[in-house]
Each structure stands twice: as C-alpha cells, then as structure tokens.
Amino acid sequence: MTTPAAVAERALLFEVAATPTPGNVDRERDLADLQFDQFLAGATGARAGLDQLALGSPLGEGLESAVAGMAGAAGTNTQFGSLLLLAPLVRAAASDRTLTPATTSDVVEETTVDDAASFYRCFDQVDVRVDDPPAEMELLDVRRGADAVPAVRERGLTLEDVMASAVDRDGIAAEWTHEFERTFTAAEWLAERGGPSPDRAASVHLQLLAEEPDTLVATKHDQATAESVRDRAATIDPDDRASVRTFAEELVERGINPGTTADVLAGGLFVAMIRQEVSA
C-alpha cells in the first residue's frame, strides 16, 4: 500500500529531479553549496518523520522529526520549507484521501502551542534565511530556535498563529494561512498539462515563478529582485527549453535560488499524486 508518507517523500524527490528548474538544484545542475545527492539524502532522512505524521503523531513532533532527519542525512537545509508545507498536507491526506484546501486548513486550525514549540526547535537543526521580524516579534524571531519557546508559551501562540504572523514575508506561511491556494493550483496545473511527469513539473515550476515573487529570493536579495525574476519568468515559454536553460544560467550566475517556488512545487506534486493525477 502506498502511504501518504511515501508519496510525500516521492514529491520531494520528483521536485529536485524536475529539470530544468531555473535557479534551483535539478537533475542537470548542482549549486556551489547544495548538491543533488544532498536532496536525495534529505528526503530519505525526512521519511521517518513523515511516517509519524501519517500515523497521527502531533503535527509539530512529526515535523521536528522530519526536519532533524533531513538535516542529519543531508548535512544542510535542503527541504525544510517543503516539509513545513507537506506536514499538514500529509496529515490531511492520512485522514481524508480526498485531500482538499478545506481538510488541510482544518489541520492548520487544530495546531497547538506545543506544535509551535516544536516548530521553533526545528530552527536549531537548520540554518534558515529569514527576514528580521517586526519589533514586537523580536522575542519570537525563529532564528532564536528553542530559546523563543518560553515567549511562545507565554503568549499562547499556536503554530497557526505563528505562521499567520509571517504571512506577508514568507511564502510558506502564506500557504498555511490562505488554504494552500498556490499548492492546490500547482496540483491543478500539473494535472492539466500533458506529458511525462518530470516535464510537467518543470513547466509548473516556471508557471509558479512567473506568478508571484519568490519570498526566499526577496529575503536573500530584495523585493525588487524577486519581482524582476517573476517578470522575466513570465516572458518565457515553458516548452522552449533553450530559453528556459538560458534563464537558468542567468539565475545561477546571479546567485538567485527561488527555493520557495520549489517548495510549492513539492506540495503541488504531493497533492497531484495523492489525487493520482500525476503518476510516477
């Protein structure tokens, strides 16, 4: 039997194997500090935590275990954003195989303060690039990791609350808060497009990139850079592989790595595969 955890792991692997995905690691390209094999290892390391999530462990615990397993196996942060997106999707799929935005949002609404504490502890496992939080959120800066947990408990924040507080500056938080809109849209695009699944995935990566500025790019560089990448992506025909490759070269040369877009693609692949619209 295929479990949601196996499908989630496969989504992580299909995401990194989708080629070309401009600016991100793919089957044809390693980045200077991120190699393809690290993503493969990261996925196998995350699997035990994904299994826990599918079996009904508290969401924060399963996420923490997946992230720790990923970081241990990959030796770096390869797929934290993807796992944060996949965690509620796996949980929703495990209880309702007709996975929908509503069933996934139910999982978000049920998150607890303990889930938020687990989420903060994840940041002790990985280096994550995030923006400075607003002044009133300083004690809750995710980069404080476990040190922020007392403040989380004192304010009684659930993981849903924590994600809602970052909705304007983080694409994954936006998905959590807005019913996983882009994730489900990506799944529809994957289903609509014909052809072998790796080609569909590469094409949808470009569509996502053309749709909204990538928040990881906005954080590492600035909002204008993220918008320019979006505008440039919008000019490219996904079927024109040569243009896509030229664009990929440009992004790599400029050190631009649209990681949030890759995360949303991984989420979309998961939804599409659970709905059996995209096969292996």
Place this chain on the structure above:
Amino acid sequence: MTTPAAVAERALLFEVAATPTPGNVDRERDLADLQFDQFLAGATGARAGLDQLALGSPLGEGLESAVAGMAGAAGTNTQFGSLLLLAPLVRAAASDRTLTPATTSDVVEETTVDDAASFYRCFDQVDVRVDDPPAEMELLDVRRGADAVPAVRERGLTLEDVMASAVDRDGIAAEWTHEFERTFTAAEWLAERGGPSPDRAASVHLQLLAEEPDTLVATKHDQATAESVRDRAATIDPDDRASVRTFAEELVERGINPGTTADVLAGGLFVAMIRQEVSA
C-alpha cells in the same frame, strides 16, 4: 537517528544518481523503458519493507513487502536485484552495526523455507529476466512465482538453498553464497577513492564492470557479450570522463544494461555508508 532502512533507501538513490554508469539509468540518462523517476519512486515504495527488515520481520516477508512496494510505486522492476542484496545486509546492520561478511552470512544461514516461499512470491510482482533453470529445477523456476511454492516446501528448501542453486548463473545469488564478497569489495573501493561520493560511485561502477561479466547482460544477451563488456570496461580509465561517456553510448546503442553491476554498487554503497566511509 539514521536507521539501516534509511541508509538502504539512500543507497538505492545514490546508485541511480551515480553518473555516468555506462548502460544503466543515471542522472544524465533514461533508457527507453526505464526512467530515472521510476527509480526514485521505486526507492520510496521499497522503504516500508526495508523498515520492516530493520525492525526484525522475517527476511522473506520484509523482502516481499519491499519488492511489492517498489513495483507498485515504480510501475516496473527497477530495483529487485538491489533489494535482494540489501535485505540480508539491512538485517545484519540492524543487529550489528559493525556489518561484516560474517554477520551477513549468518543472516543467510538463518533463512527458512518460509523465506524461500516469500522470495518466489516476489516474482508475481515483477518481470525478471532469468535464464532457464537446469531440468531438475524446472518446478522451481522462479518465473513460476507462487506456483513454485509447493515444490519449495516439498523439498524443504530455504532461501539460502534456493540462492545456492543459482550461484553459477546469477550475480546476486553468487553474493548470497560467497559472503557478499564483491559487495564488501565495492565498499572498500568506495572508501579508498577520494572525491565527492557520486564520483566515487561512478568510478566503482566501472571497476566492478571491468572485474566480472555482468550476469544480467549474460542472461539478456549471452556470456560472450558479457565478457566483451567486461574486457572493454577494463581498458577505460575511470577519471577519463570522455572515454567513460563514449563507452556509455556504445552500451546504450547495443541495448546492454549491466543491471547486476548496479545492484552490487547499491550494496557497496550501503555497506560503505553504514560504516560511515562515504557520506551524503
């Protein structure tokens, strides 16, 4: 914590990602009827069975579950040979993290008639290319799958016995029977060679190919073809990537797919990673 099952899955993924591996699917090449993504899916599908093996299920049951999961996820036979090699290695590693030829052979010696029955049932899950067995073994032809189980039980054959009966015509059976000699040698070669792990793996693939005729090639083509591939591989310097790629083109053109060599490489990667000699 990294479990032997996670490491085994990673070995499957690192094997298919090792590039170039002449004649086999790798990061740069799909074959007409075997795609890279099918190997990724196959590995995630096998994981639950590998977990069972690590947790102490009967060897045959864990193997059967891994093979069924692989075939279901990949839609074809991507890694049956590798799983057959990995099953006793995972079991040995789960009980003795200083994995040796002797501890692995102990697992082989402990196999039962039930394990043999499970092994035969695996062949109902996958299409496997094997030679005709000798006349006295006709009832035990693996291609009969579950239909051969009564004969297995009547003769009281353990999985060790079944593998010993194929030692002369199957490279995996030879490993089971001869203390996993090539698998452990591959692990030593992986450890000795410097450089990033995907490069080591590609280099060791060529070394293995140059050492012995691949039994899958001998089965699909003939012994002379398998020997010619071995002799040709022996002339190539693994560090001369251009020559390796020319050789790869030749094999693909001739439809030669040295799958047993890939299986032994997967086993070697597992042993090397369990011994922490090759990192992600």
